[in-house]
Amino acid sequence: MLDHPQVRAWRPALAGIEEVYHARITDHVYPMHTHDSWTLLIVDDGMVRYNLDRHEHGALDQMITLLPPHVPHNGHSVTPTGFRKRVVYLDSSQLGDSLIGLAVDSPVMDDLLLRQRINQLHQALEHTGDELEAESRLALVSERLRSHLERRFEDHTPTRDAGIAHRLRDLLDEKFVEGVSLQDASAALHVHPAHLVRVFSREFGMGPHQYLTGRRVDLARKLLLAGMAPRLVAASAGFYDQSHFNRHFKRVLGTSPGRYARSGPARHLADPPT
Structure with a gap:
């Protein structure tokens, strides 16, 4: 007798994410299918075997899998006990279509920092109302995914931009009750969202969302x-x-x-x- 998957799915009120999907899968076998968004997958338990563009791959604990849009793939559990996964479906505002070919070539990433950031993103998405935190987490995740696909890792840590950090703090102080989104802050200060999060965290020892809270x-x-x-x-x-x-x-x-x-x-x- 087949077990029904244990599924939680929702669409957060956050630009850049189409859907969040958490599931425990045992007997289900995914047929070949496609998505019109990027599939960012982490496996918390077990292992998944899948085919992408006629090549076989595996997704397992501690690894990150990024499946590009419009490219057929399938999936099934490697072990009888199944697997537990968490997925965020990203739209093209986070990763453009120009990166699809690079993702087909290298859909699996071994990056502990990225794995931690994706986990933090999921935690933020599960708590309704933490929009600034979710935005901040997403900006850092998307930036690192692009770095992986483009094979470039810039050193973001040494730079210190106290002026921008203090301008962001002033903006948060003005609007801390009604709140301000990371995208609005980025537009007002003319700074990339991920850079805003980094310089603020470096200057004040906490993220913008922690300061606002x-x-x-x-x-x-x-x-x-x-x-x-x-x-x-x-x-x-x-x-x-x-x-x-x-x-x-x-x-x-x-x-x-x-x-x-x-x-x-x-x-x-x-x-x-x-």
């Missing part, structure tokens, strides 16, 4: 101590929803917003919250 949590603390209900603080401080607020608040402070609000001395009735 920190500003929001700091505002939330003030609102909670002023007596505002936690359910109202979430939107007032710029968080997507209550669960998004709770998760980030606890990650920063180690306690929930409700506990934090109740931690001080009881407020006297003659001293109403502002």
Whole structure:
């Protein structure tokens, strides 16, 4: 009896990504098919065997597989226990059609840093509301994929551009409640998105999304101590929803917003919250 695949699929509200697909596959065999987007695949458990352009390849743990659009491929598990995979389908804004031939020649990449960045991208995509983090992760992943395909690896680490980093911080400070997308920041500052993320992280020791979250949590603390209900603080401080607020608040402070609000001395009735 065949086991049905365990599947999670969704389309994030993030430009550049068509679909996110997580699956546990046991008996299913993928027939030859194509996609109109780039297939960025990592395998968390097991191994996949597939044919691409009449050549056989394997996708296994710790390796990255990049299948180009419009090129037929199939896939099946190598072991009886199946495999577990995570996929993001990238549109041509991330990797242009001019790179298709290079990807056909070398669809498998052995790059631990890239593997870590793809994993971080998936984690960001699973948490609704972390748009700036997802954008930042995607920019770094796409840049490194292009470097692999074009066989060029520029050294991005030594350069320090404090001016751009501080201009981005000023922009985040102006809009930390309503938020600002990485694409909008890139257009406003005339700097490539991936470079923005690198110089900011180098200058301040944290990514732009971490800085933005920190500003929001700091505002939330003030609102909670002023007596505002936690359910109202979430939107007032710029968080997507209550669960998004709770998760980030606890990650920063180690306690929930409700506990934090109740931690001080009881407020006297003659001293109403502002």
